[in-house]
Amino acid sequence: MNQKTLKALEYDRIIEILKNMAMSAPAKEYFENLVPSADITNIENELNKVDEGYRYVLKYGNPPVLEFENILPGLKKSKLGATLNPREILQIAKVLRLSHEIRSYLSHTQDFDYLESIKGRLGNFKEIISRIDRTFLSEDEILDTASPVLKEIREKIRKLESRIRDELNSMIRHPKIQRFLQEPIITIRGEKLLLPVKAEYRNEIKGIVHDQSATGATLFIEPFVCVEISNQIRILKNQEKEEIERILQVISSLIASYYNEIESSFYALVELDIVFTKAIWAKEMNAVRPVINTDGIINLKKARHPLIDKDRVVPIDIHLGKDFDVLIITGPNTGGKTVTLKTVGLFCLLCQSGIFIPADEGSQLCVFQKIYADIGDDQSIVQSLSTFSAHMKNIIEITKNADDKTLVLLDEIGAGTDPEEGAALAKAILKYLHKKGCRVIATTHYGELKIFAQQEQRFENASCEFDVKTLRPTYRLLIGIPGRSNALVISSNLGLDRSIVEMARGYLSQKTIELDMIINQMDQKRKEAEESFELAQKLKLEAQSLKAAYEEEKKRFEQEKERIRKKAINEAKEIVERAQYEIENLFKDLRKLAENLKEKEILKELEEKKKEYERLIQSISQQQSQNSDSKTKKPPKDIRQGQKVYVRSFDAVGFVESLPDSKGNLTVQIGIMKLNVNISDIEEVEDEEEKAYIASKNVKLKDKRVDLFIDVRGKTSDDAILDVDKYLDDAYTGGLRQVTIIHGKGTGVLRQAIRNFLKHHPLVKSFRDGTYGEGEQGVTIVELKE
Incomplete structure (x- = not known):
């Protein structure tokens, strides 16, 4: 696509919004480089993904925050046998944890083919995550639990450091030595523990001088008794460094052994971040998936430009390509003509980038190979071009490259020069583009183009409505009606002397006066038709309301x-x-x-x-x-398990649990009760009869008995979450409103995994710790939605 067109249609501003909404660095990079495609198969595929993401987000809420860096450089280093640094390892660990979180979030993808397939690409990395958790507190701190050897080395270091402190504390408490010190304290220079000795007593404290004060009055000495211990510590520090390097190498090798699975999970998470970013934007904009075609047809219903405030934007209906191929829009400045052009062009670009559009369901867009837009004042001071010349330069490029797969958007065509020549040139350009098979929308002030559009086949007029009473545009687009010349009416309403207005009207050509009268009559008939339609709609609604009441x-x-x-x-x-x-x-x-x-x-x-x-x-x-039996009596035929039946003796609806035996006895479940009845005591129940019965009894049928708690102690997080998910569904359909999940206290990992899952569960209203007597932190009390 032409870069000038992308900028003119403000495509880059929408992409910037999406880039800022994306959480991961790779997804941000994707949006930064996103350009519209002309491949209809690819576009359909992208829209399918966003459609699934949109429906899933609406049903199950937004996904976990997919914030992570590009781990591919570090991942490739590990594959080559290099040792990763803590930062690289922790970045990879973040991706691995997100893989688990997203797998849990995507636990309801049975009816979502794409999301189900991408969930299968998310790996299980418990071993690596556990190893990393035992190793790192942060990028700058390795835990003692990273290895037994490291723990042992550090314990030795701590003991030796404690010995040094004990020695120094003993010295500063000694009365004889105290008088040699500036202060009875231990000071630190670098990693050394030293005594602040008065310079004149240098020879009284045997040791190594590591530093002195700015005045030279104080020397910082490490007593010889501590030097040997410090040497031992230095050796252990080197061993510690070597052990940490070994641990990092082991973890790097472990990561390398899962290279393919980690890479697959990374790409899956990036793809999900992109899809859910588009889906969440669509939800916020109340956008829909457009119906796409390659037949040059555009039909937008209640289209709303996404960069105009939701409370101020006026929806427009616009169509092109079915009854006409060239649309000429006339009307006053600030009346919405340019916004209409930008809306159509931008929606085509968004659609061809796999992004939903803010419009009503059923809106159609064509996939164009090329889209050109000449919009706004593109005057170039550097090239010393006038406004007209700059526009003409763009139009020359368009006429050279346009074909029957091209959408052309021209704002104020022919403007900036002599009106007669400008109108003539505009007619020729529009005619030329139409012959090449282009779809064209153009705006103009020239009255001659209104007549031109009426005379040419496959051309059509449109206008942006203007209210002459309030002197304000309504921003409504009226297809089939050319724009009126409102200058004289507006001037009169503003208070210009009537004689001046009449004099000006006398200077108008007869053709202009007749055209204005025709447009006025068309506009009047349109308003009458709209009023009749509104009245008919009102009467229809009243009739429907009366019918419903009856x-x-x-x-x-x-x-x-x-x-x-x-x-x-x-x-x-x-x-x-x-x-x-x-x-x-x-x-x-x-x-x-x-x-x-x-x-x-x-x-x-x-x-x-x-x-x-x-x-x-x-x-x-x-x-x-x-x-x-006059109303519902129906002898049961071909009784099957699960069939809805009415039990006369209990005056209740239930479900067949077991088929009749040789004597006609069978089991029917009513609520949580299982009853043995005879086939002669039951009747078939139609759906409407069941609804009426439920309404009259004001009860909710339950399929089976559900316990008030579930015990998942000893299970893995994944298995426990699957069991909890099924249990919550059963509890909800069973009519329970508060249940208990027993997970135990332990390390808290299972408890946290379950709570992360509950945060996004559509049936969960709230959850809390158990109180005293309920199990405290060993249980989670869940309140279900009504």
């Missing part, structure tokens, strides 16, 4: 009717059951009485009456069953 009222009526019906059935059932119980007792009493009286005829008559009563009860029960 449907809601109807639904409430049906629910109330069903409630009353069920209540009546239940009351009738209770009455029948109570009557049945009372009559049964009455029959028992009568039977006993008849037996006592030995009246067989009475017994026979009682049995007949009982059978008749039982037939009556059965008839009533059947009638109740028919009434109860």
Whole structure:
């Protein structure tokens, strides 16, 4: 792409924003060198990556901070057998730790193909990280735990240094020696512990003079008794240095043995930093993925220039390439013409760089091989070129190189010279570019170009709306309507004498007056059409609102009717059951009485009456069953495990746990209860019926029982995080709102890994240490979201 075009369209400013958002040095370098591509396959691939990153960030939050340096130079040194310095090793360690953090963050990539594949490139480096953690406190300090030999050497050094201090302390406390000292203290010069001796008593303290005061009155002496100990310390210091060098070599060799895995992880992290930077920018800008084509079609919906404040930017709708190939925009200065040009050009550049655009869904952009823009005052003082000459120089370059895969953006075409010649030249240039198959958007003040656009095939007029009442531009782009000449109207509204305005109008040509009248009529019809459309939309919304209210009222009526019906059935059932119980007792009493009286005829008559009563009860029960089943009764067919069913006897919806046996008995789970029921007691449930049932009962169905805690003690961080992730999903669907994770105290590594994971989990509202009686720091109490 032409560098002048990139700068004119402010592409470099967007790239600078993205560069500053990127966290790693390699990602910043990528954005610094990023230029638009013309390869549609490559563009689609980049947009696919950003699309996955965008959706993942929306669902699971922003990733961990991917701040790291370029470790490739150090990595290559280790492969060649060189010893890395602490800084290089710690930079590599940072990348290795981030590899673990990002693997944990990317624990929900089942439906994200690209992120799943890149997660597979992130290695497991526990051995190296553990070795480095035991070795370094910082770049400047190696830990005693780096090796047993180093620990032993340092313990010897500390003991010898302690001996020196003891010797010197003994001397400065001695009354005889104290009078030879300037002060009874131990001083340090370099790494030596010395005594401040008065110069006149030089021969009283036997030792080596290492320094003297500025006045020469004080000599700093190392007593001979300490010199031998210092020599031993010096030897040990050299051994310490050699041991540290050996440790660094061992770690460098260990890093070299993982060269391929570390390099793969590094490139994966750089790629993720780039993708998530683009995704987070898209989220902040409310940007969308454009639909791309190679047919020269541009169709932007509610496009918003990203460098204009969100609260001030006016969205524009603009299209090109389907019904027309050349768009000529007219209108007043500061009316938004140049912003429109820049928005279209910038969006094409962003799209071809794999970056989303701030517009509405469904916006389309063409992949152009070349994009040229002649925008702004490019006057060159050095070359002594006028504004017109500078623009013409750009246009000459454009006409030479443009073809049918080119987008050309021309601001104030033909300006800066005689209006008649400028308009003629503008027509010729636009015609020439159209013949070459270019897509062109041009802005102008020339009224003749409005007529030209109306006459030429595949040309179209557009204007930036101006409110003559408020004397302010609205920045709305109106395609199909040329811009009006508002100079006379504005002058009149500002208070210019009416006679002057009328005199000026008399100097206008008849053609100009007629054109202005036509534009005025078109603008009036457009406003009437917009008002009619707005009214229609308002009426449509009102109708939809009324319909929704009617449907809601109807639904409430049906629910109330069903409630009353069920209540009546239940009351009738209770009455029948109570009557049945009372009559049964009455029959028992009568039977006993008849037996006592030995009246067989009475017994026979009682049995007949009982059978008749039982037939009556059965008839009533059947009638109740028919009434109860009038709405949802559906005999189960092809029962399968997990199927939703309604259990009549419990008046509840559940899920089939086991299939019916030979007698038709099966297990159904309702909430956390598993019930044995007969197939005759269940019905099929449609989705709408289930929703209505849940709404009426105001309960949440749960698939299985979930414990209030999970114990991951003794597990690795990765395994523990997988178990915790599954447990949190089960706990949430099981309706739990607070759970406990038991990880133990130990070294704190497992606890910290779990807490880092919980920070980014979408179901976690908050977490804390356990209190006294809950397990304190050996557990983490997690509160789940509602």
